[in-house]
Amino acid sequence: MSFPCKYCGSTATIHLTDIIHKKKREMHICEACAREKNIIPDSPKELNVQALLELVLGAATTPAKTEPADVNCPDCGIHYAHFRNQGRLGCPNDYVVFRELLEPLLERVHNDATRHAGKVPRRHQRRLRMARRAELEAQLRSAILAERYEAAAKLRDDIRVLEANNHEP
Amino acid sequence: MNLDRLLDHLGEWLRGTGPESDVVVSTRIRLARNLAGLPFTNRASPHQKAEVESRLREAIESLDLNHPLRYVGMTEISTVDRQFLVERQLVSRELATVLEGPRGVAFDERESVSIMINEEDQLRMQSMRSGFDLDAAWNTIDQIDDLVESKVEYAFSDEFGYLTACPTNVGTGMRASVMLHLPALGLTKQIEKAFKALQKINLVVRGLYGEGSRALGDFYQISNQITLGKSEAAALNDIRAVISEVIRYERLARSTLMREARQSFQDKVARALGTLQSSIMMTSEETMELLSAVRLGVHLKMLGDLSLTSLNELFIQTQPAHLQKLMGVPLDGEERNAARARHLKHKLRSIGAE
Numbered sequence: 251m252s253f254p255c256k257y258c259g260s261t262a263t264i265h266l267t268d269i270i271h272k273k274k275r276e277m278h279i280c281e282a283c284a285r286e287k288n289i290i291p292d293s294p295k296e297l298n299v300q301a302l303l304e305l306v307l308g309a310a311t312t313p314a315k316t317e318p319a320d321v322n323c324p325d326c327g328i329h330y331a332h333f334r335n336q337g338r339l340g341c342p343n344d345y346v347v348f349r350e351l352l353e354p355l356l357e358r359v360h361n362d363a364t365r366h367a368g369k370v371p372r373r374h375q376r377r378l379r380m381a382r383r384a385e386l387e388a389q390l391r392s393a394i395l396a397e398r399y400e401a402a403a404k405l406r407d408d409i410r411v412l413e414a415n416n417h418e419p
Numbered sequence: 420m421n422l423d424r425l426l427d428h429l430g431e432w433l434r435g436t437g438p439e440s441d442v443v444v445s446t447r448i449r450l451a452r453n454l455a456g457l458p459f460t461n462r463a464s465p466h467q468k469a470e471v472e473s474r475l476r477e478a479i480e481s482l483d484l485n486h487p488l489r490y491v492g493m494t495e496i497s498t499v500d501r502q503f504l505v506e507r508q509l510v511s512r513e514l515a516t517v518l519e520g521p522r523g524v525a526f527d528e529r530e531s532v533s534i535m536i537n538e539e540d541q542l543r544m545q546s547m548r549s550g551f552d553l554d555a556a557w558n559t560i561d562q563i564d565d566l567v568e569s570k571v572e573y574a575f576s577d578e579f580g581y582l583t584a585c586p587t588n589v590g591t592g593m594r595a596s597v598m599l600h601l602p603a604l605g606l607t608k609q610i611e612k613a614f615k616a617l618q619k620i621n622l623v624v625r626g627l628y629g630e631g632s633r634a635l636g637d638f639y640q641i642s643n644q645i646t647l648g649k650s651e652a653a654a655l656n657d658i659r660a661v662i663s664e665v666i667r668y669e670r671l672a673r674s675t676l677m678r679e680a681r682q683s684f685q686d687k688v689a690r691a692l693g694t695l696q697s698s699i700m701m702t703s704e705e706t707m708e709l710l711s712a713v714r715l716g717v718h719l720k721m722l723g724d725l726s727l728t729s730l731n732e733l734f735i736q737t738q739p740a741h742l743q744k745l746m747g748v749p750l751d752g753e754e755r756n757a758a759r760a761r762h763l764k765h766k767l768r769s770i771g772a773e
């Protein structure tokens with residue numbers, strides 16, 4: 251079985267699938283059209299994600315209704331509209347500044363996900379552990395004050411486990 | 420830095436060994452990382468790029484590794500040398516020819532790890548393995564990532580993970596790609612059927628180098644698309660499951676070929692080898708197609724003396740920049756086609772192909 255190219259109808263060699271709001275969307279493109287649309291550069295290395303983004307997002311999102319195009323990042327100065335044009339953010343802070351605008355986009359690209367679920371750098375692990383410990387200690391204090399001793403014992407165990415992990419590399 | 424010494428070697432990804440290497444050429448995993456508190460490359464001033472380059476270069480060159488990484492600045496080498504590194508898949512075409520300013524790559528002598536600095540992201544670290552070996556590739560790059568992170572602070576958020584210039588990479592920043600050689604699926608016209616499995620779980624498949632319905636030389640690259648909301652291990656498991664299926668399809672198609680069309684297939688392999696041995700002019704596209712057929716012949720034990728390793732050598736050495744470095748002079752298209760034909764003829768004779 252072969253699929254026709256979305257643009258010119260000849261046999262497609264590039265097949266993209268993404269699932270948007272539980273609905274699968276397939277896209278089939280021939281090499282020539284992909285090259286013309288700049289989805290693949292001449293190199294075999296990687297897709298042109300910017301062009302790909304435009305393709306995947308473009309149809310569904312333009313013209314955007316609530317897009318304040320002139321929001322810009324105080325750190326790097328980039329405007330949201332500029333990002334939408336070229337597909338690249340300007341600095342890490344943009345994820346904070348453009349957060350609400352980026353979330354629907356991230357959902358579309360990443361299969362409805364908006365939260366990281368993978369590796370965490372060590373220095374962040376330490377910070378996370380410290381925050382978690384403070385939180386547990388607060389809960390422990392209020393459990394003791396409320397004389398909920400069973401809950402307090404459980405919290406004390408949790409803190410101990412956290413302590414033990416603390417010594418891992 | 421003189422890159423000529425690499426000419427006599429095969430990079431790790433072309434070694435032709437490793438698990439499932441009858442179908443899988445290579446496995447690579449790359450991680451995208453950026454430094455906290457600095458703009459991404461596309462928004463960085465020349466001064467900031469220089470700062471990023473020197474900080475990262477220093478961090479990378481001082482890593483305590485069995486095979487230390489050595490840095491090559493893109494601005495310090497010739498156009499042919501940059502192209503040469505692209506052909507060896509140590510740098511992206513972007514880094515070599517599109518991007519500007521301070522940028523470069525560090526890699527080890529085995530060419531199993533390469534770290535690009537000031538690519539789209541400030542760090543693009545990748546590990547390569549021949550054959551199908553996601554675990555080994557992941558372990559290496561995971562460890563290097565930890566070591567680098569002990570020296571610099573990455574841009575990271577609890578919510579979005581590793582922050583990247585393009586939101587398609589945010590989260591793990593990980594892209595795992597497996598390069599497959601699927602000539603029997605190509606010959607038996609079952610390639611689309613085989614790839615239907617991929618479309619179920621958000622993987623991207625692309626033909627390499629090719630146009631038309633079949634990828635040139637039947638080389639395909641399959642990689643994960645999603646980097647957010649899915650752990651590295653889960654993403655690797657998805658890709659592992661699908662690749663195993665594709666491998667099974669290809670092997671099935673090969674045995675079908677051998678059972679039902681043995682003679683015409685033998686004829687195809689023999690003609691491919693004959694053409695490679697006797698041509699006067701040879702384009703790189705045709706070389707790729709013919710070597711693909713010969714490669715399948717080697718897998719099916721039709722060509723006793725020829726090894727996968729020496730075939731892989733021919734694949735890489737017949738690329739434009741490799742050819743020019745081998746010949747020691749710049750060559751235009753026509754001259755390259757002639758030099759390529761001569762090189763193939765000579766090499767195939769010396770490795771004893773009948």
Ligand SMILES: [Zn+2]
Binds near residue numbers: 255259260279282283
């Ligand atoms: Zn087309």
Ligand SMILES: [Zn+2]
Binds near residue numbers: 324327328342343344
């Ligand atoms: Zn910014």
